[in-house]
Amino acid sequence: MTHTHPHHHHAPAGKNAGLRLGLSLSLTFIFIFVEIVAGLWGNSLALLTDAAHNFTDVVALGLSWYAIILANRPAHANKTFGYHRSGILVALFNAASLGLISLGIFSEAWKRFQSPPEVDSGILIGVGLVAFIINIVTAWMVKEGSEHDLNMRSAFLHLMGDVLSTLGAVAAGVIILFTGWNWLDPLVSVLIGALILWNAWGILRQAIHILLESTPVDVNMETMLGDLQKVPGVESVHDLHVWSITENMRMLSAHIVTVDQPISAGTGIQSAIRQLLAERYQIEHATLQLECACCNAGELYCELGSHAD
Ligand SMILES: [Zn+2]
Ligand SMILES: [Zn+2]
Ligand SMILES: [Zn+2]
Ligand SMILES: [Zn+2]
The missing domain is CATH 1.20.1510.10 (Cation efflux protein transmembrane domain)
Known part of the structure; x- marks a missing residue:
């Protein structure tokens, strides 16, 4: 992308x-x-x-x-x-x-x-x-x-x-x-x-x-997941990663499941999520993969060792 x-x-x-x-x-x-x-x-x-x-x-x-x-x-x-x-x-x-x-x-x-x-x-x-x-x-x-x-x-x-x-x-x-x-x-x-x-x-x-790529101490994953799922158009979230490059530089990657829709509609969802992450969690760098059908079993936290897809 x-x-x-x-x-x-x-x-x-x-x-x-x-x-x-x-x-x-x-x-x-x-x-x-x-x-x-x-x-x-x-x-x-x-x-x-x-x-x-x-x-x-x-x-x-x-x-x-x-x-x-x-x-x-x-x-x-x-x-x-x-x-x-x-x-x-x-x-x-x-x-x-x-x-x-x-x-x-x-x-x-x-x-x-x-x-x-x-x-x-x-x-x-x-x-x-x-x-x-x-x-x-x-x-x-x-x-x-x-x-x-x-x-x-x-x-x-x-x-x-x-x-x-x-x-x-x-x-x-x-x-x-x-x-x-x-x-x-x-x-x-x-x-x-x-x-x-x-x-x-x-x-x-x-x-x-x-x-060890740990979640930043002030980020509550349950609360953040709830916030993400409240964004209009988001059906579910999986394969979620949050980590820090340094203390003041946070990264996130996630798969976002939406309904089947044109890419232009998906762009709106992406920027809404980006804004939420930056404002509430100081995550300035998010990589989001939009899906309409779940790519895999859809674990919230993926097992990296079994990433064969
Ligand atoms: Zn993963
Ligand atoms: Zn000294
Ligand atoms: Zn970037
Ligand atoms: Zn996926």
Whole structure:
């Protein structure tokens, strides 16, 4: 069938998402060198470890940035859906790297609990404060648009975890300065590691939801089916699929059974259905197959494995 409806897909991640991610990337990248110098100068393993952590941040942010650039590329003969799913791949990679980072934190903290090394609290407080400010600024820069875009949200959640991490590091530094309780340093890192692991799990769950072509969580299939069957001229609906390319780009395909009628009458039914789907369910891309006699047994949800027709 011809396919000429206009596509009004939403912008992927708010205004200037690529620019804001790029700025966060540059800030974090510069700070890596500050932490390495401070870590070597103050003989602080904690700061060197955080520099390593920030390096993985730069890699993750850089990939998020690249995913947004990719998503803006037009579809072509070899990629008819375009590159929108690249953001989901980046979210998966982010989740995996967050999981690895928290495991690294746990093992390092375990070693330090055994024999807490002496922490230079002055350097920990000073560099921790700068890290805290940089994390606040970068988290604020990626916040806009993070509610509706998994890619931006994974970056934002990660940076919020970093904000809490550096705040905890500064607090531990202050207490160590007055009490000499060096074991506070690994204790704070265990709490931070648990938070990072929790974020990783949330991102992983949502990425898998989209990769398994699940129905968007706010779409009630029973209600939608009822709405479709109420459209004048629709006798029944079967072989119904609803899925998401990314969180903000939904697709639907369905077989619509009507009475035997001229194609011009069917076009009216199609545009009525398209309007309903776009307005009530934010589904901008629907592929509808009109039938007057049911093509098969007419299951509502088809068994893909038995598609032999
Ligand atoms: Zn981080
Ligand atoms: Zn099917
Ligand atoms: Zn289309
Ligand atoms: Zn059919």
